[in-house]
Amino acid sequence: MGNAAPVRASGGGRKRKTSMQHQSSISRIAPPPELIDETAVKLWKSQSKILIERGTFEPEDAPLLLAYCNSFAYMIKADLKITDWAAKDGGMVVTTADGSIKKSPYVAARNDYIAQLSRLGSLLGLDPLTRLRMLGAGSSECGGEEGNEFDEF
Numbered sequence: 001m002g003n004a005a006p007v008r009a010s011g012g013g014r015k016r017k018t019s020m021q022h023q024s025s026i027s028r029i030a031p032p033p034e035l036i037d038e039t040a041v042k043l044w045k046s047q048s049k050i051l052i053e054r055g056t057f058e059p060e061d062a063p064l065l066l067a068y069c070n071s072f073a074y075m076i077k078a079d080l081k082i083t084d085w086a087a088k089d090g091g092m093v094v095t096t097a098d099g100s101i102k103k104s105p106y107v108a109a110r111n112d113y114i115a116q117l118s119r120l121g122s123l124l125g126l127d128p129l130t131r132l133r134m135l136g137a138g139s140s141e142c143g144g145e146e147g148n149e150f151d152e153f
Contacts, residue, residue: 023055032066040073047126056125056134068120075113081106 029052031044048065051057057065082104084090093101121127125134 025058026052028052029057029059029062032062034066034070036070036073039076040069043069043072047124051124051126054125061124064120064123068117068124068126071113071116071120075110075117078106078110078113082110 029048031041035041035044044065047069048057051061051065081087081090082092089104089106092104092107094104095101118127122130125131
C-alpha cells in the first residue's frame with residue numbers, strides 16, 4: 001500500500017460560496033398602490049429590502065411580493081375580528097339564525113391567508129427551509145469540516 005494516493009469523494013475539497021452569488025438588478029422598489037393598507041406597505045418595505053440585499057429579488061417578483069404583503073394584511077384584519085369578542089360578528093364562533101353556533105368565517109379566512117403566506121413566502125425564499133436551500137447553507141458556515149452530532153449515525 002506504500003505510495004497510493006488517498007481516495008477522495010467527488011467534490012470533497014470544494015467549498016460552497018458563502019457570499020452572495022447573485023445581485024438583484026434593482027436596489028430599491030417603491031411600494032405599489034395596490035397594497036391594501038399601511039401594514040402591507042410596511043411589510044413590502046422590509047421584505048423587499050431583505051430580498052434585494054440577498055440578491056434574490058427582481059422586478060418580475062413584485063406581483064408575488066404584492067400578494068404576500070396583502071395576504072399578511074388580510075390575516076391581521078381577520079385576527080382583529082376573531083379577537084374582537086364584543087363585536088356581533090367577532091370571536092372564534094358566531095351564532096347562526098337558528099341559535100346554534102359555528103366557526104367564525106374569519107377563522108377560515110385567516111387559515112386561507114396563512115396558507116397563501118406560506119406558499120408565496122416559499123416562492124420568494126422567505127421561509128427558513130427555502131432560504132437555506134437558496135443561499136446554500138449547510139456548508140462550512142454550519143459546522144464545515146467538524147461535522148455534526150449525527151455524522152456517526
